[in-house]
Amino acid sequence: MWEAIKAFLRSWGLVILATAIGLFVAFRFVSPAPPDTLRLAVSTDPQSAYTQTVAAYARALEQEHFKVERVPTQGSVDNLRLLREGRVDLALVQGGVPSRDNAAGLVTMGQVFFEPAWVFIRNQPEGARPVQALRGKRVAVGPEGSGTRVLALALLEANGLRADAIEPVPLAGNEAAEALAAGTIEAAIFVSAVPTDAINRLIRTEGVNLLNFGSRAEAYAANLPYLHPVRLPNAALSLAEDLPRGDVTMMAPAASLLARKDLNPQVAALMMRILRDTHRQRTLFSPEGRFPNGQNNEVPLQEDAQRFYEKGPSFLQSYLPFWVAVAVDRLWVLIIPLVTLLLPLARFAPSIYTWQMERQLYRVYHKVRQVDEESKAGLSMRTIAKLDALEKEASELKLPDSYADRIYGLRRHIAWLRRRKEEPA
Known part of the structure; x- marks a missing residue:
């Protein structure tokens, strides 16, 4: 199981890393995350419809895991001032109170x-x-x-x-x-x-x-x-x-x-x-x-x-x-750029996987070739030790079962080299 996971990461790790980096960069340019605290203007009169309504809003927001800060006010005129000053995020305001002068920079969610x-x-x-x-x-x-x-x-x-x-x-x-x-x-x-x-x-x-x-x-x-x-x-x-x-x-x-x-x-x-x-x-x-x-x-x-x-x-x-x-x-909003990024990367993933697997085989083959070059005059104790080490390295290669024939082929080549060097010239 662990070998399969490592094999997957070898082939798709670069794709996952590139995707994560792309998400991180793009996420900074999408709309900001909602704040965790909202400030609501609330009347000081407990019988006011505004007080009861804001209490209903607060309960609904708290159910969505917002922290609600209640800012006491004296009424609609005060609410407008607090909104303009940025001291509250939402406030109920009576019709007829807002005007072009005192409501600049504000918007309405509608009449309630x-x-x-x-x-x-x-x-x-x-x-x-x-x-x-x-x-x-x-x-x-x-x-x-x-x-x-x-x-x-x-x-x-x-x-x-x-x-x-x-x-x-x-x-x-x-x-x-x-x-x-x-x-x-x-x-x-x-x-x-x-x-x-x-x-x-x-x-x-x-x-x-x-x-x-x-x-x-x-x-x-x-x-x-x-x-x-x-x-x-x-x-x-x-x-x-x-x-x-x-x-x-x-x-x-x-x-x-x-x-x-x-x-x-x-x-x-x-x-x-x-x-x-x-x-x-x-x-x-x-x-x-x-x-x-x-x-x-x-x-x-x-x-x-x-x-x-x-x-x-x-x-x-x-x-x-x-x-x-x-x-x-x-x-x-990130789907299109992500798809644009992932499609070409996905095309290279199988090639990356194959390269990762065969690189391990080629590394051992390279050492086998070096031993072959070094032992032209025949086997020595040093050469035998190197062949033993290569035999052990080949047997310990951690490759998927689909590469079993390649591993056994490598071990046969090592054994063939040993026999050939042992034969008299």
């Missing part, structure tokens, strides 16, 4: 869910226009750096109320709900894909109403193109309490997963599979299959994401474990 604006206003006099009645009033618009503040100010400005026309209060969550219930502010705006404790509290608070955008929804969408009308069905928050009482039309931006342009393509392909598995189900505001999608993006769509939306997941990542698919995909 709607997050409506929940606008709660204290009761207004009959016939009053609720938003216009907020002029000069205190309104909770969320903290600096949050997507809530960006959307709240945009909605107010669309109604002619600039930031200086109201008194913006940087409250969010339960603090904003408590202030509105206590009457210390006139309105509170939340942006959330799911009802939070603050929203559930206010929907049950006497004297506070959830704004129904109703017939003005299309006008909002025309003025703020990143907004989509969505419907909160009657009793969707509580069948037992019939909350809300009647359908409510809300305006919702779509959250998108953003990344830097230099995101590793293998990671991008994996993230698309994770997005599909995480977001394709039905939600309160979208039917099954609505997300993820590559529509109406405010920043360019990442190349692998675009390919996913057009053709679906790649064959390799559909049927192979991630890291196996990565290795195969990276090596795939």
Whole structure:
């Protein structure tokens, strides 16, 4: 067995070595391997849909043996800054926040869910226009750096109320709900894909109403193109309490997963599979299959994401474990140059094998010829010793069975030389 292995290595060793060197050189020029650590921006609010979504992403990535680093942020504006600075690799960003100026060098993996604006206003006099009645009033618009503040100010400005026309209060969550219930502010705006404790509290608070955008929804969408009308069905928050009482039309931006342009393509392909598995189900505001999608993006769509939306997941990542698919995909581009290298080398392999085998025979034959030349005057003790040594060397040659006749032929020639030199002249 060992002799067969050595024979194989003698003939194909050069081919294997040349192939390994070619792979090493070419591998340096294919797409880089995915990093072993990914940094995700995560909200500090445990009830946030962003927090829950990032947790789902992290679990999926950890199952593929990535180390996930969670970087706490204050919201979408902060997320964009961290992406631009290269401090995170992936971040959820609210629609309407990215712009040509603040999203340069970034790409999107697509929209992943709607997050409506929940606008709660204290009761207004009959016939009053609720938003216009907020002029000069205190309104909770969320903290600096949050997507809530960006959307709240945009909605107010669309109604002619600039930031200086109201008194913006940087409250969010339960603090904003408590202030509105206590009457210390006139309105509170939340942006959330799911009802939070603050929203559930206010929907049950006497004297506070959830704004129904109703017939003005299309006008909002025309003025703020990143907004989509969505419907909160009657009793969707509580069948037992019939909350809300009647359908409510809300305006919702779509959250998108953003990344830097230099995101590793293998990671991008994996993230698309994770997005599909995480977001394709039905939600309160979208039917099954609505997300993820590559529509109406405010920043360019990442190349692998675009390919996913057009053709679906790649064959390799559909049927192979991630890291196996990565290795195969990276090596795939090497097939043509490798075949070009291997074909001529393979043609020489049999000749190399034959040369390796016959070289051992020729080495002994060369010594036999030298002994023949040295012993023209007849055998001496030195010559006999050399012939004995050659006989032993010939018998110990390690060659495949296919060369047995050549070995025995060599030994016969040595014996013939011995007899010829022993015969009297």
